[in-house]
Amino acid sequence: MLKKSLIIRDPIKLLGLETDQTFQDKGCGAIFARAGVGKTALLVQLAINSLLQEKPVLHISLKDPVDKVDLWYKEVFQNITKLNDIGPSDRVWDEILPYRFIMAFESRAFSLKRLMGKIEELRSQEIFAPKLIMIDGFSITDADPAELDELKEFAWANGFIIWFTIRGHRGESQTPDAFSSKFLNQYGDFFDVILQLSPEKDQIQVKPLKKETANHPLLFLDPSTLLIREDRV
Amino acid sequence: MYTNIKQIRNIGISAHIDSGKTTLTERILYLTKRIHKIHEVRGKDGVGATMDSMALEKERGITIASAATYCEWGKNEINIIDTPGHVDFTIEVERALRVLDGAIMVLCAVGGVQSQSITVDQQMKRYNVPCIAFINKCDRSGADPFRVIDQLKEKLGHNAVPLQIPIGLEADHKGVVDLISMKALYFEGQFGDTVREDGIPESLVESAGQRREELIEAAAMFSDELTELALEDQAVPEDLLIDALRTGALRRELTPVFMGSAYKNKGVQPLLDGVSRYLPSPVDVENVALDIDNDETPVKLSCSTDAPLVALAFKLEDGKYGQLTYIRVYQGELKKGDTAVNVRTGQSVKFGRVVRMHADQMEEIERIPAGYIGAFFGIDCVSGDSFTSKNKKLSMTSMYIPKPVISLAIQANDIKSETNMAKALNRFTKEDPTFTTSMNEETGDTLISGMGELHLEVYLERMRREYNAAITVGEPRVAYRETITRQSAFDYIHKKQTGGAGQFGRVAGFIEPCAEEEFVFDDKISGGVIPTHFIPACEKGFRECLTKGPAFKYPVTGIKVTINDGASHSVDSSEMAFKAAARGAFLQAYNKAAPVLLEPVMKVVVETPSEFQGTVMGTLTQRRGIIVGSQDEGASSIIEAQVPLAEMFGYTTVLRSLTQGKAQFTMEFFAYKQVPQSIAEEIVKNNEKATKTGT
Numbered sequence: 022m023l024k025k026s027l028i029i030r031d032p033i034k035l036l037g038l039e040t041d042q043t044f045q046d047k048g049c050g051a052i053f054a055r056a057g058v059g060k061t062a063l064l065v066q067l068a069i070n071s072l073l074q075e076k077p078v079l080h081i082s083l084k085d086p087v088d089k090v091d092l093w094y095k096e097v098f099q100n101i102t103k104l105n106d107i108g109p110s111d112r113v114w115d116e117i118l119p120y121r122f123i124m125a126f127e128s129r130a131f132s133l134k135r136l137m138g139k140i141e142e143l144r145s146q147e148i149f150a151p152k153l154i155m156i157d158g159f160s161i162t163d164a165d166p167a168e169l170d171e172l173k174e175f176a177w178a179n180g181f182i183i184w185f186t187i188r189g190h191r192g193e194s195q196t197p198d199a200f201s202s203k204f205l206n207q208y209g210d211f212f213d214v215i216l217q218l219s220p221e222k223d224q225i226q227v228k229p230l231k232k233e234t235a236n237h238p239l240l241f242l243d244p245s246t247l248l249i250r251e252d253r254v
Numbered sequence: 255m256y257t258n259i260k261q262i263r264n265i266g267i268s269a270h271i272d273s274g275k276t277t278l279t280e281r282i283l284y285l286t287k288r289i290h291k292i293h294e295v296r297g298k299d300g301v302g303a304t305m306d307s308m309a310l311e312k313e314r315g316i317t318i319a320s321a322a323t324y325c326e327w328g329k330n331e332i333n334i335i336d337t338p339g340h341v342d343f344t345i346e347v348e349r350a351l352r353v354l355d356g357a358i359m360v361l362c363a364v365g366g367v368q369s370q371s372i373t374v375d376q377q378m379k380r381y382n383v384p385c386i387a388f389i390n391k392c393d394r395s396g397a398d399p400f401r402v403i404d405q406l407k408e409k410l411g412h413n414a415v416p417l418q419i420p421i422g423l424e425a426d427h428k429g430v431v432d433l434i435s436m437k438a439l440y441f442e443g444q445f446g447d448t449v450r451e452d453g454i455p456e457s458l459v460e461s462a463g464q465r466r467e468e469l470i471e472a473a474a475m476f477s478d479e480l481t482e483l484a485l486e487d488q489a490v491p492e493d494l495l496i497d498a499l500r501t502g503a504l505r506r507e508l509t510p511v512f513m514g515s516a517y518k519n520k521g522v523q524p525l526l527d528g529v530s531r532y533l534p535s536p537v538d539v540e541n542v543a544l545d546i547d548n549d550e551t552p553v554k555l556s557c558s559t560d561a562p563l564v565a566l567a568f569k570l571e572d573g574k575y576g577q578l579t580y581i582r583v584y585q586g587e588l589k590k591g592d593t594a595v596n597v598r599t600g601q602s603v604k605f606g607r608v609v610r611m612h613a614d615q616m617e618e619i620e621r622i623p624a625g626y627i628g629a630f631f632g633i634d635c636v637s638g639d640s641f642t643s644k645n646k647k648l649s650m651t652s653m654y655i656p657k658p659v660i661s662l663a664i665q666a667n668d669i670k671s672e673t674n675m676a677k678a679l680n681r682f683t684k685e686d687p688t689f690t691t692s693m694n695e696e697t698g699d700t701l702i703s704g705m706g707e708l709h710l711e712v713y714l715e716r717m718r719r720e721y722n723a724a725i726t727v728g729e730p731r732v733a734y735r736e737t738i739t740r741q742s743a744f745d746y747i748h749k750k751q752t753g754g755a756g757q758f759g760r761v762a763g764f765i766e767p768c769a770e771e772e773f774v775f776d777d778k779i780s781g782g783v784i785p786t787h788f789i790p791a792c793e794k795g796f797r798e799c800l801t802k803g804p805a806f807k808y809p810v811t812g813i814k815v816t817i818n819d820g821a822s823h824s825v826d827s828s829e830m831a832f833k834a835a836a837r838g839a840f841l842q843a844y845n846k847a848a849p850v851l852l853e854p855v856m857k858v859v860v861e862t863p864s865e866f867q868g869t870v871m872g873t874l875t876q877r878r879g880i881i882v883g884s885q886d887e888g889a890s891s892i893i894e895a896q897v898p899l900a901e902m903f904g905y906t907t908v909l910r911s912l913t914q915g916k917a918q919f920t921m922e923f924f925a926y927k928q929v930p931q932s933i934a935e936e937i938v939k940n941n942e943k944a945t946k947t948g949t
Contacts, residue, residue: 123883
């Protein structure tokens with residue numbers, strides 16, 4: 022009961038992006054933004070949503086150690102419980118924790134092939150069978166396109182949803198729009214869903230970059246908690 | 255001796271197990287001429303490193319107790335506490351850090367920042383101890399000091415700045431380039447006694463220049479003068495650079511990094527220079543005591559020998575001449591023949607013999623001035639006691655002491671052993687606040703409790719060896735607890751009329767879970783339905799019920815009792831009656847409050863070659879562990895999990911056999927968590943069986 026009351030606003034549902042059946046139980050998504058805008062915060066919210074539904078989450082971090090990723094989860098979870106005013110939430114935290122597995126890699130020791138091998142190992146030894154895989158800090162532009170395709174096939178074959186965070190460079194000579202359209206051209210086919218975090222005045226809007234459905238609410242990240250907040254159009 | 259306080263350095267050497275800190279200490283003692291021969295930790299000569307003074311430490315190749323010693327380097331006098339690396343002995347590390355002003359953090363050039371380094375770093379943060387880092391074992395295959403520096407930044411958040419670069423690595427490790435003097439340093443002679451300065455090798459000129467620029471950039475954050483010189487592209491004087499680095503290090507905003515190989519006698523002398531240059535003297539550190547007579551108001555201490563004495567006993571040892579107490583003097587002077595007050599007991603004590611320790615040898619001295627570490631004999635006290643001048647009641651801030659999580663039942667085999675065991679336990683409990691003893695009322699066994707299997711094993715070994723006590727050891731026992739999960743009301747009347755004065759008391763209210771405290775008693779009685787003078791008896795009655803819970807027979811924790819109604823009788827009510835009423839009320843409400851059993855859950859960190867990662871994770875999940883995550887570092891992997899302590903007995907052997915001895919783990923208390931229902935039932939059954947059979 023307590024867990025259900027905590028399930029937060031799911032941007033995928035709110036933006037009507039799962040209607041074509043491709044993104045309900047498998048597929049690839051991206052959260053696209055420049056550095057420091059809230060990619061990891063949104064990623065962790067999506068993960069916690071999944072944990073609250075008892076769907077196992079494998080969080081891959083190429084930039085932060087396990088402890089720091091764990092802190093992200095604790096902080097976002099606390100913010101969610103505060104927002105919902107449910108009082109002490111230690112029991113819920115203890116209940117969802119077994120559904121989460123954090124894997125931190127040194128960037129130079131990481132490859133998509135290696136990751137697929139690790140996931141296979143976890144599954145075959147019945148240690149952990151993820152439904153949602155979060156990959157934070159991976160430079161997709163450096164990835165081998167063949168490996169990317171292999172990963173996508175892997176996700177489809179095994180029924181995973183994989184989310185990537187994609188960093189658009191602050192110092193790029195192009196405008197943010199030009200950069201995002203370049204990204205869309207290059208990776209639009211690979212991702213089923215792309216969410217762009219776009220800082221506008223004093224707020225951060227969550228926009229679907231790939232396709233926009235009619236009559237969806239405007240979604241924002243609350244600047245103080247970085248939690249999703251919705252405003253109807 | 256005792257020339258200038260600014261030249262004193264009280265330092266600790268902290269690190270992960272097997273990083274080579276005892277070897278490093280041995281080299282330091284040799285180079286500062288405190289010893290004249292080097293004995294390796296696991297050397298063939300069978301002597302063992304000088305700092306590992308206990309026979310057991312020599313045998314196991316680990317450092318258990320912090321042996322204190324001092325040495326001189328140039329004009330500086332350095333007091334060193336060699337600290338243990340295993341997490342079970344963390345109280346020793348904590349104590350050492352409490353009394354030290356600075357520390358050397360030893361890291362392995364191959365293993366990098368390991369789990370214990372993280373624990374030690376957290377402790378250093380807690381006590382605000384500035385540190386310098388020494389990346390050891392640069393001669394080992396796979397050594398990569400710059401990877402370790404990256405880890406210092408990423409994992410520990412240090413602003414780690416290398417002051418050296420290595421000349422060659424692994425088997426080619428020849429020396430270091432000093433980025434301050436921009437000279438190559440080679441260590442010659444049998445034990446690297448002579449430092450030969452030379453020009454930087456051609457192949458390293460460019461990278462040395464680049465690293466020096468980065469060094470100046472980092473140091474410039476702490477000196478405007480240096481910033482100006484750097485911006486104007488002018489030459490930077492050595493002194494200015496050193497001063498700026500020192501400022502950063504003392505504020506804990508910069509960590510100077512040295513490197514070398516203690517075993518191959520490379521890089522130790524520059525590290526000693528680094529201790530003098532970048533670690534604080536006692537006057538650079540602000541120490542605070544609590545004024546006992548003035549509501550424990552914090553009082554800033556001055557590092558002056560003229561001020562009243564304030565000293566802290568931080569370690570006890572059983573010496574040939576009675577109890578040896580290690581002491582740090584924070585203020586004033588501790589003189590042979592002087593008297594002082596033990597703040598805890600209020601007793602006056604006289605310092606008969608004052609010594610300075612060098613591992614297990616000692617030197618008689620007349621006084622220990624402020625800022626120094628020394629020891630005295632023949633005074634009965636416990637670790638953590640403060641000693642002050644007669645007219646001042648100042649206590650050093652209490653140390654954080656974790657509660658024991660594991661127990662073992664022990665029994666002496668004969669009368670002589672029983673006496674010896676009692677002596678040993680008396681000594682150990684005084685020395686180590688995380689080691690406690692108690693009596694199992696049902697079986698009459700003595701229970702020893704501590705922070706882990708190894709912790710207790712070491713004390714058992716010491717009892718056998720040092721005290722010649724023959725002991726039979728039972729199975730380890732986990733310190734379970736019980737608590738309630740929902741609110742439950744009580745309304746209980748205790749009434750007895752069996753001739754003579756009767757007994758009457760009624761208490762009503764409720765019990766509820768309370769996560770923050772072990773026990774809270776809330777008196778909400780109004781209108782005097784229970785007379786005020788009986789309220790403490792009610793509290794006492796409830797408190798007495800906590801020692802053994804009605805549901806599982808373990809101590810009760812996390813409970814709040816509120817009383818809001820009751821009744822008394824002008825003749826028959828008494829303290830005893832209300833205590834009994836409270837006990838009855840507790841029993842009435844407890845089982846309705848959905849009691850659950852709690853068990854200690856440990857944070858377990860396993861470091862393993864990546865090939866065994868899956869196997870190791872399997873062993874942890876089989877033990878009801880939750881895997882928090884894994885850090886993949888290419889050839890090796892670090893797995894962090896939360897595992898119930900009850901499942902961890904004998905894990906060392908299992909891990910060793912499954913990984914060909916290549917994996918190691920550390921374990922520390924994490925939290926008390928609820929035991930799954932089925933397992934709780936099994937524990938209750940086993941307990942009942944044990945009670946019946948009397949084991």
